[in-house]
Amino acid sequence: MGNLRKAWLCVLGLFLSTLIFGVEIGLTRAEFNRAPDFTLTDIDDEVFSLSDYRGSVVLIDFFYIACPPCEVTMPYLRQLHNTYSSQLVMISITVSPYTDTQTELDSYRKDNEMSWIIARDIEDVTSLYGVTLAPTLFIIDVDGYIRYKHAGSQNMEEVEAELAGLDEADSTSPSLTVQRSPNNPENTETVTFTVTAHDDLVGIGLETIELYVDGNLVKSWTSAGKHTYSSGPYSEGTHEYYTIASDKSGNVQRVPSVGAESFDVSSPLPPSTSEDQTWIWTLLFIGGFIIVAILMTKKIME
Numbered sequence: 001m002g003n004l005r006k007a008w009l010c011v012l013g014l015f016l017s018t019l020i021f022g023v024e025i026g027l028t029r030a031e032f033n034r035a036p037d038f039t040l041t042d043i044d045d046e047v048f049s050l051s052d053y054r055g056s057v058v059l060i061d062f063f064y065i066a067c068p069p070c071e072v073t074m075p076y077l078r079q080l081h082n083t084y085s086s087q088l089v090m091i092s093i094t095v096s097p098y099t100d101t102q103t104e105l106d107s108y109r110k111d112n113e114m115s116w117i118i119a120r121d122i123e124d125v126t127s128l129y130g131v132t133l134a135p136t137l138f139i140i141d142v143d144g145y146i147r148y149k150h151a152g153s154q155n156m157e158e159v160e161a162e163l164a165g166l167d168e169a170d171s172t173s174p175s176l177t178v179q180r181s182p183n184n185p186e187n188t189e190t191v192t193f194t195v196t197a198h199d200d201l202v203g204i205g206l207e208t209i210e211l212y213v214d215g216n217l218v219k220s221w222t223s224a225g226k227h228t229y230s231s232g233p234y235s236e237g238t239h240e241y242y243t244i245a246s247d248k249s250g251n252v253q254r255v256p257s258v259g260a261e262s263f264d265v266s267s268p269l270p271p272s273t274s275e276d277q278t279w280i281w282t283l284l285f286i287g288g289f290i291i292v293a294i295l296m297t298k299k300i301m302e
Helices: 002-017 068-084 102-112 156-163 274-301
Strands: 027-029 039-041 047-049 057-063 088-094 117-120 136-140 146-151 176-181 191-197 206-213 216-221 225-231 237-247 252-255 261-265
Touching: 039 117, 057 068, 057 156, 068 088, 068 102, 068 156, 102 117, 136 156, 146 156, 176 237, 176 252, 176 261, 191 206, 191 216, 191 237, 206 225, 216 225
Parallel strands: 057 088, 088 117
Antiparallel strands: 027 146, 039 047, 057 136, 136 146, 176 191, 191 225, 206 216, 206 237, 237 252, 237 261
8 A cells, every 4th residue: 555655646746747837846945934924714704813823833725726736736635634634734725716706615625525724815825925826835834934835736745754843842943043142232342143053954955154244244154053253343333134044956044034133332331420520529518618617717716
């Protein structure tokens, strides 16, 4: 049975790769960006949000009823759900919400024995996730990060392999992190950046990790692990930084994924003058007391 199942999966993969509507083939290792949250109403009129399922592995399937590759993929999605129902949340979202009505989707669900969440994309989640082909699958780990994306035709055996281990807490996502110390530096202090990268940072073999400050490359590393770099002091004002990691296949992960983090540098406050002022007032008081005493003594002597 195992060999027969593998043979069936290979045939399915080859068949999918020849479909006209699925011309973009293969696996794209995602950059571990946080999966955008969204809220939809399923075809049973139940409101749900992606964030409701934090702590579970989630597979999102973007499809539509009249999509031939989607129809071919459906039996395998059903098999995935039956096998991993206790570990996997599956959500199918039609990218054609006004053609695929609630009634038609209900009928489609019954015909295909879909016992998972089905919803119409009336909130433009398709654009939020940058979907351009159907079907497109996203696999999201327990921490809410996109770990894999399959656009168009897919090798479903790979999809199953990718699910392994993603249900473990404290997963490696995000694989690339950067921290800074101190949080609010002065223009007399150095700033230490701590960049941590995991071995499985990107798809095929970590190549470089680069740290940029104010748009300039200041340090690079070629190995995973925790790295530190100190620089400065920096001039007063706002400074920006970000990190980029790449693998030997050209996949890139950037933190943050868009823009840069920033920190503000201030000048140290001048020494407090409160003590000096206290001494001045004390001397004035003593001087005034002495003058009054002299005047009173002079008056008495007269």
